[in-house]
Structure formats: structure tokens, C-alpha cells
Amino acid sequence: MPGERPIARNTLLTLGVVAIVGLLLAWAQGVGGAKLNDTLALFAIWGIAALSLNLVNGTTGILSLGHHGFMLIGGYVTALLILPDSARQQISSSARSAMTPFTLGLSVEGAFAALGLQALTTPGTLWVRFLVALLVGGLVAMVFGLIVGIPSLRLKGDYLAIVTFGFGEIIRLTASTSLFAPFTNGALGYAGVPSEFGKSLGWTFALLGITLFVLTKLKFSSHGRALQAIREDEIAAEAMGVALARHKVMAFAISAFFAGIAGGLWVSYLSAARLDFFLFFLTFFFLVAISVGGTGSYTGVLMGTAVVVFVQQYGDPLEQTYPLETWFALVGALVLAAGLGGAWFRRRTRLRPVWHPLTVILAAIGAVVLAVALLAPNWAPFDGTFQAFGMRRILLAVLLITIMALRPEGIMSRAEFSWAWLLRERTAEPSDEERAQDAWLSNPDLNRPGGAADAGGAGDAGDAASTAVGRYDYASDHPSAQGDPLPRALLDEDGPGAHPLLERGSKPRDVQRYGSAGDPAFHEDGSEGAPEGVPEGAASGPDPEDADGAAGDARGDERQDEHQDERDDEGRA
Amino acid sequence: MSDAAQETLLELRKVTTHYGPIRVLHDVDMVIHPGEMVCLLGGNASGKSTTLKTILGIVRVSEGEMVFRGERADTLTTAQRIERGMAVVPENRRIFPKMTVRENLEMGAYLRNDRKGIREDVDYVVNLFPRIGERLNQQGGTMSGGEQQMLAMGRALMSRPKLILMDEPSMGLAPLFVEKIFEIIKTVNDEGISVFVVEQNANVALSIADRGYVLQTGEVVLSGPAQELLHNEAMKKAYLGDV
């Protein structure tokens, strides 16, 4: 398969989708009404924040809970820098304002005027000033990200999560103190932030696109691999030369930058900046988005964000006033579902007995309540109504608990939505031919030159080992390798001198496939010859262990981990 | 008490276990007779520890059945199995480092309620291992590896078991001490308690065991009287030579 074609196709497909999305957005902005417009803008803004959080949480595997703090910083900086004069006058005339003339004078417009760029201070160029303010907000947040990233050098896991949470809260709690009130205007905040950007689908989606582009490119780069290595196994990553400190701080800083951008758009969307816009619930929502969509998958995170935004924007029927019997029916249905779900879960996880008394009791209670509520809605205790503010958040919390229990890796897990994935180009699935060949290769006895297939031949261990196996040479043995040595690499640059093995390696068959898996950078190798034939011995000597595939192999892993812990304990003792 | 002298104390019949979707043990058949000492051999990741955990009920049996003292045991909880006469000496001793030696021993008798009997058994264990007696009020974690091994065995004896399961008792111990530990195991066994030893150190284990099983990737590949296994060519090739 030639290497270039899928890339071009993918680019075309992507451009096509971008164009379609653009048209849809234009339609939504024009025709769809304010609600749809707001929903989409909110999706884009929260999408940026969730994506940026995912760089730390998903890709690097550090649970960070202080994202609302970064958004606060970006939001306040942007708001202050872009605040129109009318709003500033209102603040300065208010007796309760904590701001000083100096802090009130901070604005992009003022800066442009001072620099003599009068052309950029006109009302028509507000967008330039907003962009600058947004960037500054992002950069300031980035600085804080660097600061917050530093503890990550010493701490891990849940302790680090708590520290990031602490930082987020400290940022919020100190923002209203007398030290920072001149900048944040204390508890009053700012009103009158221009809202034409945060509610503009063009702006928000363009920035979302940029964020997605940068973060996915980063993920599928050498740096991204280093971050993922940290997520997979910090100790191994360090042992493979990944500088933990630099990379973690880098992840935090980039993440904080985009969070700051999201914060700037968020205040513009709300046309005001107040401290209670930046409570922990923001981070929680993004956490839900990431967990639902799939940790480590940016496209998955956007799906998760869509779920969260949908619940948030269209969940108000949940919070209206309903007669009591409706609520009882709902509670009954939920309890019934919990009982049945518990039984289903026990069955799935091979727990015996499937019908544990608790599940039975839950299901029975739920059924009774549901039945009574449905059959006797006019019963006296059901008189009255009830309104449940906050049901949307409860729903999201329950969603998160359920996801963590049933599919902690999220819907998309670590996979990214890509054209190859969509069009079922599963690169990792071996063909039968490949499996057979692999089995053949995995059997050293068959594989030996002169290939006597004596399975029991391990007997005369010493001699065989020092002669036949000693001269065993994959390169000359494997049909695909002949006459096609690996390109001489730049080993001499910093490696251990000229490498004799250069001549013996076989050329890989599917280098090109890597390119199609999302990395346009690597497809220079050009096309290659016809696929190799399977050696005759292939079918005759499959090594059960290797051919067995995933099940048998993964088994080792489990045990490995288990042993791991024990050994670790021992090492400490 | 079912001292009606069953032919078998513990029997695994075609036991298969899974970790999640992954099969770990496959159709394992195994028998332990009363008063017998049986060893289970195998390399890394062969499923030895899993077998032990399965017998103890920490890993669930997904297919096949297990019978202990004439009773179907694979649906019992770990606590119930211990009540019925199992005890374990875990890998790496695993004593409770921040409890005193006495408390460690008492944990071995966790499921018993007779204070007097427990006190007697502490004395019995102290008799067996005088070194433990000297340190009853010391924290477990401060003892040396050998002493910890003794404590772990004493702890297992505290439940008055019919069957003691031992996971790699020789691990991390000096060779001289390994021999001593196996002497102690022999002593315990001579008192009529069946012993099931999981070991990598095949030579030592087989030299004192009555019978042995060899596990490879979750399946029993060899079994038989210990002396036979010790001199079995296939065994040597597959296993002993590699140790």
C-alpha cells in the first residue's frame, strides 16, 4: 500500500468536516436561536478547558484538581485588560470598590495608546485588543501553572491531586483579600465585559480548533510519548531518560495556558467576572468530561464535554417543580435500577450468588415505591410538590461514579477518533498470514539454520547452544530481510560507534502504516516490495505461547504486577 | 468434627481460575491426604501463588470444584475455610510489622473466641520457637528475616489447622536457615498437620516432601512421589536445571 495516499485522503476528509462544521455553526449562529448558540459556545469554551486539563490528567497521568484556579487567573486578567471605559467608571464611582486608579488603568487599550498604536484603539479593532488580552491572560495563567507544576516534582498520585486542589482554592480564596482586591475588585468583580467574543461561535470554535490541534499534535509527538511514558510508569520513564521535572512542568504550563484562554472566553461569555464563577464545580465538570469520554483521548474528551454541556444546558426539566408522586416514582425507579444493576454486575463479575440479599431488597423496595407512586398518585402522602435545584449536578456526579465503577477508562479509553479508526483500518490487528509467520518466528528450534524441528532438542543444551544457536542469524534466515538492510542511521552521532548490527536487521514491513496512524512526519521510506511469503514451515510449528495472542500473554502481566507489589514491599522492609 | 479419616483432606478437581478475563489456572487436579506433605513447584508466573490463593479463597474458582474435609469448599469465604482448618504462611512472611509479636500470634487465632485456648496456644508456639518467646512484646517489624519466618509459622499454627499452606518459605533466607526452616516444617508435619508448600527451591522442597506437583503456565505438567520427581529426567531438564 503506498504511503502517501491515506494522508492526503485524511487531510481532505478533515478539511471537509471542518467546512461542514463551519457551515453548521454559521447556521446555528444565524438561525438556531440564542439557546443553541449559547450551548455551542459553552461547549467550545468548556471543551478548551477540558482538553487542557486532559493534557495533565489524561496524557501525563497526573490528577490535577486546580484547573478552576487557572481559569480564574486567565479570566480576570482578560476581563481587566479588556474592560470598557464605562465599566471602569462605574467601578471607580462605587464606594465599595477596592480597585485603585493604577489597577483601573490597566488595559490593552491604554497600552496601545502609550505605544502610539492609535489605530488599534478604535472600537472596530476591539477584537485585536481582546486577542491580546486573551493571550496575556493565558500567559499569566501559564506562569501560575509553572508554580503549581513544581510540587509535582516531589509528589505523586493522590497527594499531588490534593496539592493542586489546594493551589486552586488558594488562588480563589486570596483573590478577594486586600492584597489582590485592587486587581480583582474583591467580591464584586467586574461587570460589563464585552460578550461578543465568548458568545461568538467563530471565536470559540476557532480557539477550540487551535487547542485541539496543538494538543493532539503534542500527544503524537516525541514529547507526547514522553508524557505518556510518565503516565504509564514514572520510574521506568525516568530510567529511560525522560526528565520528569521538565516534562511535568511543561505539561502543567501548557495546560494552564489553555485553561487561561478558556477562562478569558468564559468571562466574556458571562460578560462579567466574579469569584463564584470559578468554583470547584468547573474542574469537576471537566473531570466528568474526561472520565466519560476517555482519559487520554482528546476526541473522547470532547464527546464527554458534549454530554456535560448538554446536561447543563438542557437539564432544566430536571430542576422544575413536580408533584411528589413523580419524585417518588423516580426514586423508586432508581432504587429498582440499582438493585437490578447490582445483580447484573454480580453476574458479570462472576460473583455468587447473583441475587445477593441486598440487591433483592433494593429491587423490591424500588418496585414497591414505583408501583405505589404509579398506581396511587392521589394518595394523601403524595400531596404537594417538590423542586430539586441541583439535580443536574447530581446527575453528573452519579454518571461519574457509575463510569468509574463500570468503565474507568471512559468510552474512548485512550483511542483517538481518527479516520483510520473510523474506517476500520486497525493497524494493530495481525492478519492470519502474519500470525502464522509470527508463530514460526517465535520458535527458535524451527528457526535455526538447518532448521531441525526437534521440539525436544533442548536436551543437549550445552553443545547446541554454543554452536547452532550461537551462529543463529535472523537476518540471513528471514526471507524478507535479504538484500534489504536497514538504512544506515546516524548512530555515530552519539551512539556506541559503528554498529555491526546495521547489516543484519531486517527491514520492517509496515513502517508506512505508522504514518497513517496519525503521524505525517514519517513516511519518507517510500514504497516497498511485495509482501513476503510465509515460509513453508510456518504452519507446522506454531509456538502456542505466542500464537495464543492476547489472552495468554496478558496473563503474564497480571501476575507480573502482583509480584511487583510484593517485591516492592520486600525491598522496603 | 469430621475426623472420620477421609481419604483426602483437600482435593482440587479441574479447577480453573481467572483474573478478570484472563485465565490463570487451567484444569488443575490436585490431592492432599491427611498428614501428608505436598510441594508445588514451578517457575515465575507459573500460577503457584494463584493456586495457593485459590485454595484459600482469595482468588475465586471459575470452573471446577474444590473439596476440603469432605465438604464442597469453593463457595466458602476465606474466613470459613480457615475456620474449617486451613492456615497460611504467606510469601515473604508478611507479618504485621507494627503489631507486637504477641498481637501477631493473636491475629493467627482471629477466628477463635476462646481466650484460654489462645493463651495456651501462644505458650505452645513459644515452646516450639523459644526465640519468639523472648520477643513477645517487641514489634514484629524489628525482627530478623528468620525470626519473622518463625513468627509467621507460629501465627499459622495458632488457628489449630489441619492443613498449613506455605508460600515460598525459603525466599530471602540464608541457605543454612532454609534447611532449618524445612526441619521445622517437617516437625510440624510430623505432628499430623498436612503441609502444602509452594516452592521455587525444588531440591530442598522435594527432599523432605512426600509428593510433588509441577506447574507450568497454569497447568499441572508433572506430578508424583517426591523422590521420583527428584530423579525424573524431564523434571531435571524442565525445571531443576534452570534454578
Place this chain on the structure above:
Amino acid sequence: MSLVTTRAAARRIPWGWILGLGIPALIFVRIYYLVAVAGERDLAFFLGAALQAMQLGSLYALIALGYTMVYGIIRLINFAHGEVFMVGAFTSYFLFTLAPFALPWALLWSALLAWGVTFVLNLWRGSMRDPLVLAGGGVAFVAFAAVLSTSGLNWLAAMLLAMLTTGVLGVVIDRVAYRPLRGAPRISLLITAIAVSFLLQNTGLILFTRNQTPYRPGTSWTEFLQFDVAAGTVYTSRLVFLIPIVTAILVAALTLFVTRTRLGKAMRASAQDAETAQMMGVNVNRVIATTFLLGSMLAAAGGVLWGLNFGSLNQPAVLGILPGIKAFAAAVIGGIGSLPGAVIGGVLLGFLENFVTALFPRTGDFPGLTEYKDTFAFALLIVVLLIRPSGIVGEDLSEKV
């Protein structure tokens, strides 16, 4: 031997001594300055502040015990513990304001309480089918139903019932949210805990109130108290005795339980090595449930005392999270996983918040430290985690290499 470096010796700076002596010395100097040099405050003011700090510290200690117990046994930072505390406070509020209840509600509530009683009895007897357990549950049900449906409750009765109710809630949370995740990565567990916290917070908003709630169970313990010392008058209330004493009783009971009883030993054993404890026949899930029961009960007691102390309850979304996170900070400062550590950390944090802010009052242009009060806990938490993650008396429980 010339190459032998003594790097370890070079690092052996006696931080313990420096901090342990230096900080009191600094405090003393500051008090001396304020009292004798500047003449702004008298000694009685600082005595009052210290007593208040002790009160607050006791409350933090009660909550911190729950964090530390749960962390010790399943290595989970139980983010929802603050919300459990909040539920405890509101439960007691409803118990003493609304009792006697209408019969259906009384029955529902006593069913919950009776289930808690059977759970406790079951821990003792080991089987749900034990006649004693069933009988105990039945008697408890009838007794609770009778009490709840006929008479009002004073604060102490309300506290005990609220403790039981909240204890049951803790067990349910463990069963529903955390137990399915045994063996899962700790981060998944933490995320679930955050979700539970969020869930309880918002449920609290629906079920309780969105406003400040006055908390006045009508007890003489809240009456003001003033007494003269050599250097002036100390203004305080009788709670200055009640809160530390109740805390001390509960902590003593907990300590006795953990060190003396079979189940307590099982709890310690499971905290050290759950798998081995299981091999000894310990039902680890039940032990964990007990941990949640006890931790939540202590938190509920803390909630009642909190209400008494402040005379009102904040709205649910605020009431849980701030004391919760501060108590967690206290647990970490003392050394998470260690019971004495939680108490020490709680008291220390109480002093930091109340006493240190008293040392730096608002004067002239200087706004004082009071407005930073809430950030102290976070700042101290971060500093402790960075410098000595094992806390004051704890051992290092951070992840191993």
C-alpha cells in the same frame, strides 16, 4: 577511603528542634511585643484565643480522625468526608428541631438506625442470622420508633442518633461507591470520592436548605462565661469545656477500641497488610465498613459540636468542604494514617487559625491575617506535603519505588 562521602551526615539538620523551639519562641516574642511594648492587647486576650483555638482544634481533630482511618486502611483520601460531616450536622439539627416526627418518617428513620444497630451487632457476633443480632435490631427498631415519634430530643440524644445515622451513611457510601473499586487504581478511587462529595453536597442543597441555619438546641452549654485572670478578663463560653472533653472521650474510646478489641486489632492489621489479614480470616470488607462507620460517627459528633460552637450551620455546599479540607490538612500535618497524628494535627491547625491570626490583628494600614485564615490550612498542607509528607508522627505512606 578518601572517596567515602558522608552525604547523609551533611543533611542531618535538626529541623524538629529548630521548628519545635523556634516557633514558640517567635510566638512568645510577638506576644511580648503586643502586650508589653505596643500595649495593644492584654494577656487575657491571648488566653481566650488559645482556648478558642483548642475548641476549634478539637473539632478538626474529630473530623481528621475519619480521614486518617480511611486513608490508613484503603489509601483513599475520602474527599466526601467533609460532606459526611455536613450531613451529620444537619441530621442532628433535624433531630432536635423536628422531633417528634410523624409516624411514617419516624419508622423510616428508625429502620435506618436499626439497620445500623444490626450492622454493629453483626460485627460483634459475626452473622446476620444470629438471634441476638436480629433481636437487637428488632428492639432497636421499636425503641427508636417510639422515641422519634413521641418525644423531643435534647442535643446529646440528637448527637448520638445523628452519629448512628451518619455512620450508616458512611457504610452505604463505602458499599455503593468505593467497594466496587477495590483493587482499582487509587486515582479512580479518588475521582469517585470527589464525585460522592459533589453528590452529597448537591443532595444536601436539595434536602436541607440553601441558607444559613441557626443551630440552637437550647442547652446551657452554649452560655457565655467570663472569668478574670491576673491580666484581664477572658470572655468565652462553657463550650470551652464541653468540646475538648467530648472529643477526648471519643478519642479515648476509639483508641481503646483499636488497641484492645479483636475487631480493632483486625483493623490495624488490615491497615498494615490487608491481604495477609484476609489470610488470617479477617473479613476485610467488613473491617473497612467498620472504619467508615466509626469515621463517619466521629464526623457527625464533630458536626454537632461545630453547630454548638458557631451557633449556626452554613449552607450545605459550604459547610462540608471547608472544614473537611482543613481537617484533611490536619490529618496530613499530623501524619496521615496515625490516630494520635490526627489529633495533634487538628489541634495544631486550630491554633494556627485562631491563635496566629490573633497575633497579627488588623492595625492601621495592615489588614491583619484574618482574611487569610482559610488559606492557612491549604498553605500548610502544601508545605507539609512538600517537606515532610509523613507528617509529624506518621510514617511515610507515599508511593514506593
Place this chain on the structure above:
Amino acid sequence: MSMLSVRDVSKSFGGLQATHQLSFDVEPGEIVSVIGPNGAGKTTLFNLITGVYTPDEGDIQLEGTSLVGRSPDQVVGAGIARTFQNLRLFTNLSVLENVLIPQHRRRHVPWWQAVLRTRSYREAERVMHERALEALSFFGPRLMSFRLHQPVYVLSYANRRRTEMARAMATGAKMLLLDEPSAGMNPKETKEITQIIRRMRDEGGYTILLVEHKMNLVGEISDRVIVLDYGRKIAEGAYEDVVNDPAVLEAYLGKRSDDASEEGAA
């Protein structure tokens, strides 16, 4: 000059002396095995060399430069890479990605260049791929076909060991520390890995220090053997000499000394 030189290194954990006044040298191009009973301090030694632990006393030098006080990633930069006894692969990443990661350190391309896929980044990426494939090709084509893009968690135990060794080679180190490279392998695979190790030295030019329990593997490939017991070096020398040393027999080989020496001679 020695490749690696360990001088009087001591390390204790709490009261436990994990290594005590340990000294030895490894010359360029040597294969040196470290043997000893469990808990003798072998893995601790590896952790000390690779910077996971800092020695309490003593010095460790690579070609005359001290490694003490360097973090593990800096030690890799200096030229020592390792494998782990219990395999620490990045299990959710593909085989190829696993082998690409260790090269990241050597390519100083700023992240923004990676995002923009600049020419110099693409060049670096190309080189990294080539070297990754080279390292993998050492183990024959078995990791090079479809396995290349399979996540590591589907690999067999032996293939994981191979991947981990390839990963260590891809760091560009001069010296490899292999912690029980044949653990969990069957005799056939062990024999193959023995040859691989030898080829790593002969063809790859690596200096190799390994910890092993399988005495036949040790006997077959070691230039020198170092025996540890309770953190001390109790013997050092050629395999035949070491296995007949009474101290070693006592501490490690015990009763099985006969078997072991027979195999060694074979």
C-alpha cells in the same frame, strides 16, 4: 579506564544494610554477572548505579565521571541503561512507542517545534524511528511485523523481555544493566536470550552487567562473576572459580553446588 567503577558503596534502609562497602570494576566490553541469594542486595546495587537510590557512602563512576547524586534520567544520559526484574514497560503504548521513548532525551527539539512539525522535528523523528527499528531488529523480525504497533500488554512474557531490552538499547547507552533477563522464560527462550546478550556485547559493543539466577546462563556468558551475600561481595572471578569457592557454596549454592557446577562445565 574502567567502564564502571564501584567504590566502597554502602546503603542501608532503616536498620537494614542493603549493600556494605561494595567495590568492583567492569571493564569495557565485559559481561559481568552478579549472583547471590534473594535479598543479597543485587537489585539495590542496580538501583544505586542507576540513581534510583543515592549511596550513603562511596562513589560510583562511569568512565571516570561520578554518577553519585544524579537522577536516573541523568544517569541514562551519561550512558547507562537498565532493564527491570519485573518488567516496567509502558504497557498501554505500542512496542514501537516503547522503543522511541528512550530516544527522546537525545533529541533536543522544543515542544512547539513538535507541535508545528517543523523540518528539524521531522528529521529527529525519522532518526528515532530508524534507531528504534534497529534496536528491535536485534531480536529478529518477531517484534518488527505487526507487533510493532501492538500495545505491549498483548505481548507474551518473553516478547516483553525482548522489548524491554530493545528499549534499553535504544537509549544509546554504552553500558546495559540487565536485571534477570531470563526470568519467566522457558529453557528454549533462555538459550536464545543468552545468545542475544552475547551478541549485544560482540556486535553492539555494549558492556553488560547482569543479575541472574539461572546458573547455566551465568556460566555460559559471563567473563566474570561477582557473588553478593547480605550486601557484601563474598567472591569475584571466573565462573568456574567462583562456583567452587567454599564461601559461595555455603552462602548461595548450598546443596545444589554439584548440579550447578556440572551445568557450568557443560
